[in-house]
Amino acid sequence: MHPAPSVIIFTTLSGLGFGLLAFLCLGYPSVGGIVGFIFFAIGFGLAIGGLLSSTFHLGHPERAIKAFSQWKSSWLSREAWLSLFALALSGIYALGRIFFEIDLAIIGFLSAFFCVATVFATSMIYAQLKTVPRWNSGITPITFLAFSIAGGALLAGQISIALPLLALSGVIQIVSWISADKAFSKSGTNLATATRLTANPNEVRSFESPHTGTNYLLQEFVYKVGRKHSAKLRIIGVILAFGMPIIFLSIPFSHYIALVAIIAHIVGMFIIRWLFFAQAEHVVGLYYGKR
Amino acid sequence: MTLLPEKTEKKLGLVIDLDTCVGCHACVISCKGWNTENYGAPLSDENAFGAEPVGAFLNRIHSYEVTPVDKPAHLVHFPKSCLHCENAPCVTVCPTGASYKRVEDGIVLVNESDCIGCGLCAWACPYGAREMDPVEKVMKKCTLCVDRIYNENLPEEDRVPSCVRTCPAGARHFGDLGDPNSDVSILVEERGGTDLMPEQETLPVNKYLPPRPKNQMDDTDILAPYLEPIANEPHGFFNWLDKTLDGI
Amino acid sequence: MKDQPYIETSPKVSDEIKKTTCYMCACRCGINVHLKDGKVAYIEGNKDHPVNQGVLCAKGSAGIMQVNAPSRLDAPLMRVGPRGSGEFKKISWEEALGLAVEWLKPLKKEAPEKLAFFTGRDQSQSFTSYFAQMFGTPNYAAHGGFCSVNMATAGIYTMGGAFWEFGQPDWDYTKLFILFGVAEDHDSNPIKMGIGKIKERGAKIVGVNPIRTGYNAVADEWLGITPGTDGLLILSLINILIKAGKIDLEYLAKYTNAPVFLDPENGLILKDKNDKPLVKDRITGKVCAFDTKGIQPDLNATYRVRGATSTTVFHDIITKYLSSEYEPEKVAKICGISAKKIRALANEIAKAAFEEVFELPIEWTDFRGEKHKSMKGRPVSFHSMRGVSAHSNGFQTCRALHMLQILLGTVEVPGGFRFKPPYPKPSSIHPKPHFKVKPNAPLDGPHLGFVHGPEDLALDDQGNPVRIDKAFSWENPMSAHGLMHMVISNAYAGDPYKIDTLFMYMANMSWNSSMNTSGVMEMLTDKDDKGDYIIPRIIYSDAYSSEMVAYADLILPDTTYLERHDCISLLDRPISEADGAADAIRWPVIEPDRDVRGFQSVLVDLGARLDLPGFINEDGSPKYRDYADYIVNHLRKPDIGPLAGFRGDGSAEGRGPVNPKQIEAYIENGGFYVSNVPEEAKYFKPWNDAYQDWAVELGLYDSPTPYIFNLYSEPMRKFQLAAEGIGERLPPEHLKDQLKKVMSPLPIWYSTEPDNEEKCEYPIHALTQRPMAMYHSWGSQNAWLRQIHGLNPLYVPTKIMKDYNLKTGDWVKLSSTHNSITVPVAEMASLNENTVWTWNAIGKRKGAWALDPNAPEATKGFLLNHLIHELQPKKDDGHRWSNSDPVTGQAAWFDLKVKLEKTTAPKESQPSFEEIKSPVGIGPKSISWKVRS
Numbered sequence A: 001m002h003p004a005p006s007v008i009i010f011t012t013l014s015g016l017g018f019g020l021l022a023f024l025c026l027g028y029p030s031v032g033g034i035v036g037f038i039f040f041a042i043g044f045g046l047a048i049g050g051l052l053s054s055t056f057h058l059g060h061p062e063r064a065i066k067a068f069s070q071w072k073s074s075w076l077s078r079e080a081w082l083s084l085f086a087l088a089l090s091g092i093y094a095l096g097r098i099f100f101e102i103d104l105a106i107i108g109f110l111s112a113f114f115c116v117a118t119v120f121a122t123s124m125i126y127a128q129l130k131t132v133p134r135w136n137s138g139i140t141p142i143t144f145l146a147f148s149i150a151g152g153a154l155l156a157g158q159i160s161i162a163l164p165l166l167a168l169s170g171v172i173q174i175v176s177w178i179s180a181d182k183a184f185s186k187s188g189t190n191l192a193t194a195t196r197l198t199a200n201p202n203e204v205r206s207f208e209s210p211h212t213g214t215n216y217l218l219q220e221f222v223y224k225v226g227r228k229h230s231a232k233l234r235i236i237g238v239i240l241a242f243g244m245p246i247i248f249l250s251i252p253f254s255h256y257i258a259l260v261a262i263i264a265h266i267v268g269m270f271i272i273r274w275l276f277f278a279q280a281e282h283v284v285g286l287y288y289g290k291r
Numbered sequence B: 001m002t003l004l005p006e007k008t009e010k011k012l013g014l015v016i017d018l019d020t021c022v023g024c025h026a027c028v029i030s031c032k033g034w035n036t037e038n039y040g041a042p043l044s045d046e047n048a049f050g051a052e053p054v055g056a057f058l059n060r061i062h063s064y065e066v067t068p069v070d071k072p073a074h075l076v077h078f079p080k081s082c083l084h085c086e087n088a089p090c091v092t093v094c095p096t097g098a099s100y101k102r103v104e105d106g107i108v109l110v111n112e113s114d115c116i117g118c119g120l121c122a123w124a125c126p127y128g129a130r131e132m133d134p135v136e137k138v139m140k141k142c143t144l145c146v147d148r149i150y151n152e153n154l155p156e157e158d159r160v161p162s163c164v165r166t167c168p169a170g171a172r173h174f175g176d177l178g179d180p181n182s183d184v185s186i187l188v189e190e191r192g193g194t195d196l197m198p199e200q201e202t203l204p205v206n207k208y209l210p211p212r213p214k215n216q217m218d219d220t221d222i223l224a225p226y227l228e229p230i231a232n233e234p235h236g237f238f239n240w241l242d243k244t245l246d247g248i
Numbered sequence C: 001m002k003d004q005p006y007i008e009t010s011p012k013v014s015d016e017i018k019k020t021t022c023y024m025c026a027c028r029c030g031i032n033v034h035l036k037d038g039k040v041a042y043i044e045g046n047k048d049h050p051v052n053q054g055v056l057c058a059k060g061s062a063g064i065m066q067v068n069a070p071s072r073l074d075a076p077l078m079r080v081g082p083r084g085s086g087e088f089k090k091i092s093w094e095e096a097l098g099l100a101v102e103w104l105k106p107l108k109k110e111a112p113e114k115l116a117f118f119t120g121r122d123q124s125q126s127f128t129s130y131f132a133q134m135f136g137t138p139n140y141a142a143h144g145g146f147c148s149v150n151m152a153t154a155g156i157y158t159m160g161g162a163f164w165e166f167g168q169p170d171w172d173y174t175k176l177f178i179l180f181g182v183a184e185d186h187d188s189n190p191i192k193m194g195i196g197k198i199k200e201r202g203a204k205i206v207g208v209n210p211i212r213t214g215y216n217a218v219a220d221e222w223l224g225i226t227p228g229t230d231g232l233l234i235l236s237l238i239n240i241l242i243k244a245g246k247i248d249l250e251y252l253a254k255y256t257n258a259p260v261f262l263d264p265e266n267g268l269i270l271k272d273k274n275d276k277p278l279v280k281d282r283i284t285g286k287v288c289a290f291d292t293k294g295i296q297p298d299l300n301a302t303y304r305v306r307g308a309t310s311t312t313v314f315h316d317i318i319t320k321y322l323s324s325e326y327e328p329e330k331v332a333k334i335c336g337i338s339a340k341k342i343r344a345l346a347n348e349i350a351k352a353a354f355e356e357v358f359e360l361p362i363e364w365t366d367f368r369g370e371k372h373k374s375m376k377g378r379p380v381s382f383h384s385m386r387g388v389s390a391h392s393n394g395f396q397t398c399r400a401l402h403m404l405q406i407l408l409g410t411v412e413v414p415g416g417f418r419f420k421p422p423y424p425k426p427s428s429i430h431p432k433p434h435f436k437v438k439p440n441a442p443l444d445g446p447h448l449g450f451v452h453g454p455e456d457l458a459l460d461d462q463g464n465p466v467r468i469d470k471a472f473s474w475e476n477p478m479s480a481h482g483l484m485h486m487v488i489s490n491a492y493a494g495d496p497y498k499i500d501t502l503f504m505y506m507a508n509m510s511w512n513s514s515m516n517t518s519g520v521m522e523m524l525t526d527k528d529d530k531g532d533y534i535i536p537r538i539i540y541s542d543a544y545s546s547e548m549v550a551y552a553d554l555i556l557p558d559t560t561y562l563e564r565h566d567c568i569s570l571l572d573r574p575i576s577e578a579d580g581a582a583d584a585i586r587w588p589v590i591e592p593d594r595d596v597r598g599f600q601s602v603l604v605d606l607g608a609r610l611d612l613p614g615f616i617n618e619d620g621s622p623k624y625r626d627y628a629d630y631i632v633n634h635l636r637k638p639d640i641g642p643l644a645g646f647r648g649d650g651s652a653e654g655r656g657p658v659n660p661k662q663i664e665a666y667i668e669n670g671g672f673y674v675s676n677v678p679e680e681a682k683y684f685k686p687w688n689d690a691y692q693d694w695a696v697e698l699g700l701y702d703s704p705t706p707y708i709f710n711l712y713s714e715p716m717r718k719f720q721l722a723a724e725g726i727g728e729r730l731p732p733e734h735l736k737d738q739l740k741k742v743m744s745p746l747p748i749w750y751s752t753e754p755d756n757e758e759k760c761e762y763p764i765h766a767l768t769q770r771p772m773a774m775y776h777s778w779g780s781q782n783a784w785l786r787q788i789h790g791l792n793p794l795y796v797p798t799k800i801m802k803d804y805n806l807k808t809g810d811w812v813k814l815s816s817t818h819n820s821i822t823v824p825v826a827e828m829a830s831l832n833e834n835t836v837w838t839w840n841a842i843g844k845r846k847g848a849w850a851l852d853p854n855a856p857e858a859t860k861g862f863l864l865n866h867l868i869h870e871l872q873p874k875k876d877d878g879h880r881w882s883n884s885d886p887v888t889g890q891a892a893w894f895d896l897k898v899k900l901e902k903t904t905a906p907k908e909s910q911p912s913f914e915e916i917k918s919p920v921g922i923g924p925k926s927i928s929w930k931v932r933s
């Protein structure tokens, strides 16, 4: 799939943002006043910034409001509603915290729930797609949730929680790659089922494309990352997103070091998300003799 | 709207005969012409005269080579447009309701004024049947020429999709695949019509008729009586000729 | 649950429909042009039209992008920069026509042959040739010589018509259809419709073609033949069928010259005093004229003449083709098809022709007076085009194919092959070539025609060619369509003489329609010692900014096809189908928005300005207002004009006085006219009284002209005799051996391969095919079509890919004896093992067609033409023979042999040329085209 920056920014930042908000709303850390303001501002900034970025992907952002209408069937619509709830409730909770130093625990709890649910909905947009076998798996929401919670813990400064979560996330990511690498061939979709011209996928090949130039489908769905490239990027991604933060957080704490850990995590997450899109192969590529 | 109707009154769709399609792209351009001037925004082309033209088309002709180990390879031209799936994933993912499946005939359409151009429906379609319009930035797909097939301004015989009307080889058939007695259903039955990517569980309405077996001649018995020689040299031939002519 | 948006399912389609004729190729389908606010909104096929019956190909539907193409020329142009630069200034029509008259008038008065007028892909040849004839130059032809003259000529000499515009398979009844060397053909839509019909009936299709795409891809059987060897395959099929006695003796005896006697002395046909071939009647044993009433000609008769025994043509055929050299085992290796498969094909043919015989209950009477209760059908049909004809042995191969059809008795019978009126028309009633030049006077007759012996050649008293293209000379005696591909190189070489003005119309000669493209560009721009161009003046008419525009001195911009009158005439290349004679018009369904004029109207104007007879009245005033006026009022013979329909008071067909309202009547009728062949005249046309009478009535013949098919070609024998040294006009020494061989009166096969050394050095055949969605060079200016074919890889068979360690996307250097090109490759499995190919004419020159100079057409696309020279490499005899068929001069595009080497990817495909300056700029960035919702 085409690794569109807007979507990478969206999934990375909003995942972190909602993760952070979830922790803040559960009172980890329980902060108020100016410190609370900064924490919440970061949380909202990331979540809203991510959401806004996602609208750059739209052909008609001015009609975005319409995306709320189909919550019965569409995960994107559900995500829109859930994020709205999450932002509204955590907004109320944050107001209480920052200006009144009160802990609206029930609202906080609900906020955290909706934050996590939003991330889940985001993940389901991808996980539901049978057309992208690499995403079409239960592991996809698990990774999204794990990264969001681990990242949230990291940003929230919950080092004792963040450490195991980051480690776990790393493991989940690796496991997910191992299974995702086999997903396309295991999906049962191949050029033979796509064309029904023979039972044996090795006995059919694409001869000529319907058009010699490119088109929306090729631009959007057929993106090739070099094999060697992707292996290297995976290692760098995991080290930055999980390895470095774990190391930095394991050494005596300093704000600078924490900052470096966070930056490493975010950069690592961008790489991982870039790979998430760039490596995802849509079955339509089969029709073009490409994957 | 993004929920799929439980049942549609008809299942209108296309039956495409891969044994007959010569790959001429006539249907592609006819479709482009009709749908540029009719339903929704015109199908636009970016960099139309430039280095990398990208236009929106609703119908495209692929071609594949089938390469069996023990027979000569053969080429198949393969038209592809929206299959108007019964279980259309492109519809259910749509957040705005712009994508919907019509109750009366099962046609899957995009209501362009509701479309936000998120592209998700194209992600969900396994067949590559949806293309974003490069200028209008709304999702485009085969309309089954919904503005032709019921159009009372057209003579009755012309109330078929543009691509069907134009196909010179007659490789495209249009009808109600929900009616087992329709011409198209009978054709599908007779010729063993198939679904593309059945494992995707989209339940396509459009069907593909597979190419008939090829290269059967290789197995012809060369000792067939037709070619039993009656003469190997002119003399023998003329003897035979005289006898035969006398018999006439 | 029905909260669906409302949609208008019954919108108004358009304000009005105007019916005219498509021009995107020579198929000439009927179209309905839908207009909104007077603008073209949608184009669809016309259901009533005899050619396409409603269907339309990709090019036809894309017409809207063609009439609005940014590449359209918009005013007359005069060259200001050097030739080839593309630098022009716009001038007025008055200036343009004034200049043309200034150049041409002196030529007309003093030396009309100094004008060479060649009209390329012209659909108005009966008119353009009339102009040339009235001008007085012998130098006129259209593109037929580089296109398919082998096919046309072999068919007409053999049976009075050929494939393509001349005839078609009997799609409704045929059970076995065999297609030789066709990718697309002129009969584009009808062939596809026919294939559809065959498929619907479950009948069988066999494709004989090195490449298996398109029609061949849907064929049930495929014979991936080695290029240039079809003749041998066909003769082998004939060998098997004769051995098995699977030939139609009755048909041969009645309808062909098989029973005709040959003079034992010289091989000419024995004739009676009325010049009618002699046969022996099997009933009475009497020798008499072939058309004597009531006789049954004997195939195996003998006859004593002047003390020697004369045998029949049939006798010669049997002895010749039973020879072991044609046995499948002998030909298999050369053809690249196993003996088993050749036998299997013969078997299929025999089975269909002789076991599936059927009868149509139609009574008819033949020319010998015999009444037939029914029409017997043999459901085997063939079709063939340039795969066979564009080889230097193409004429004889086409002859062989016709012989096979005739031996099977499948020509003009139900289920076989059927002529389209005005065909059948034997070569003997076609005109002969005319070439007598007299300054300030018209030529003595039409330029092109059919020679019947050395006496008809266009030679002067010294035996030199009279025509600039050397048509009808010893080098290519039967060149019935001229040799457009030799005009520029002959004019450049001053051989046979120098010309002054080259006037061309609709031919992209500096690009895809020339062999040796780079060489041609040089010839067009080269100057003599005095600094003058060697070809002094070039006038050109194009509608678009093609590559050729840059090489002309004066451009007469044409309209597009929807903006002018045109006439698709029975006098020329009609659009008939087997069941009816048809002609058609184009008319301005929209008005031009530029300063352009229909080329034919410009010729009408020029003709008058040049005082050409036929274009002026007695008082010197212009005879016709414009082309439309000519179409209606011109008479070729009394009562016969360009259009056959609605003559006289509007009810006369074929013959009739001028009808001033004729064009309106055509428009009313959908732009065309069909006269249906009566039921009892549908088959056996050359011998069928009912058909002959109908054809005379319609004006196709002057009088009934029944004839027999020429399995044995006497005109060819005459040329062969001359080469043997017999006769009054003899060929030059160096051509004798060649003529003796190739002018064989019975079909032969000879190899097109170069001699051995080169054969090993250049082992691979290289071909082109037409893409169905592109028309030669001009599809690329079409925003829709160019997205389908924007570049062309070289397709390479799997075996060669492996041998050369190639992957799709790699680049190779492809070389011939003449030149080399560097191009990208792609793998193809269903391809002859020794053949590479590419799509024709996709490569474009930078700056042409209003395309961005970085367009893939210009950076990755390529032409194979650079590898093909108009002359062959020097032979042992020291001569560089023309790269054409020695019988007809047909350009041998497909004889090309190459070698390849893997190479690193260059920046652009090679050779690449400098950008030409576009006289129209570059097209807009995006198109979002809708006239009105």
Ligand SMILES: Nc1nc2c(c(=O)[nH]1)N[C@H]1C(S)=C(S)[C@@H](COP(=O)(O)OP(=O)(O)OC[C@H]3O[C@@H](n4cnc5c(=O)[nH]c(N)nc54)[C@H](O)[C@@H]3O)O[C@H]1N2
Pocket (backbone or CB within 6 Å): C120, C121, C143, C146, C147, C148, C505, C506, C507, C508, C509, C512, C513, C514, C541, C542, C543, C544, C545, C546, C547, C548, C558, C559, C560, C561, C599, C768, C769, C775, C776, C777, C778, C840, C841, C864, C865, C893
């Ligand atoms: N390698 C290779 N070369 C080939 C062939 C091949 O098979 N292989 N095929 C050969 C054959 S058979 C042919 S016929 C030739 C064809 O080659 P060309 O005769 O060059 O044919 P086109 O490319 O159609 O170009 C004709 C010109 O007509 C112009 N034109 C189009 N419409 C109009 C109009 O309405 N009015 C006027 N005045 N001009 C117009 C176009 O702009 C173009 O410049 O190519 C030959 N060249």
Ligand SMILES: Nc1nc2c(c(=O)[nH]1)N[C@H]1C(S)=C(S)[C@@H](COP(=O)(O)OP(=O)(O)OC[C@H]3O[C@@H](n4cnc5c(=O)[nH]c(N)nc54)[C@H](O)[C@@H]3O)O[C@H]1N2
Pocket (backbone or CB within 6 Å): C025, C026, C147, C148, C180, C181, C182, C183, C184, C185, C186, C187, C188, C208, C209, C210, C211, C225, C226, C227, C228, C229, C230, C384, C385, C386, C387, C388, C391, C767, C768, C769, C770, C771, C772, C773, C774, C775, C776, C894
């Ligand atoms: N769409 C479209 N239609 C066109 C044209 C166009 O440019 N585009 N051009 C028109 C013109 S001018 C012409 S002349 C016609 C030509 O129409 P076609 O005769 O179909 O011409 P080509 O496309 O050159 O195809 C030649 C075919 O012959 C095969 N071939 C080559 N050598 C041999 C051989 O030795 N033996 C056999 N058996 N096959 C061989 C090639 O593989 C190819 O399939 O098409 C006309 N129609």
Ligand code: SF4
Pocket (backbone or CB within 6 Å): B081, B082, B083, B084, B085, B088, B089, B090, B091, B108, B124, B125, B126, B127, B128, B129, B130, B141, B202
């Ligand atoms: S083919 Fe694709 S776009 Fe059409 S209904 Fe099926 S899933 Fe939707």
Ligand code: SF4
Pocket (backbone or CB within 6 Å): B093, B094, B095, B096, B097, B098, B099, B110, B114, B115, B116, B117, B118, B119, B120, B121, B122, B138, B139
């Ligand atoms: S692109 Fe338009 S039709 Fe497709 S899912 Fe998004 S809103 Fe719906």
Ligand code: SF4
Pocket (backbone or CB within 6 Å): B030, B031, B032, B034, B035, B058, B059, B081, B082, B141, B142, B143, B144, B145, B161, B162, B163, B164
């Ligand atoms: S049915 Fe209509 S919209 Fe669909 S592919 Fe055919 S022409 Fe195009």
Ligand code: SF4
Pocket (backbone or CB within 6 Å): B020, B021, B022, B023, B024, B025, B026, B027, B028, B061, B077, B079, B166, B167, B168, B169, B170, B171, B172
């Ligand atoms: S028009 Fe018909 S034959 Fe041509 S590509 Fe389309 S389906 Fe195939």
Ligand code: SF4
Pocket (backbone or CB within 6 Å): C022, C023, C024, C025, C026, C027, C028, C029, C052, C056, C057, C058, C059, C060, C061, C188, C189
């Ligand atoms: S075959 Fe196509 S381009 Fe040629 S005349 Fe017919 S519709 Fe036009």
Ligand SMILES: [Mo]
Pocket (backbone or CB within 6 Å): C146, C147, C148
């Ligand atoms: Mo041609």
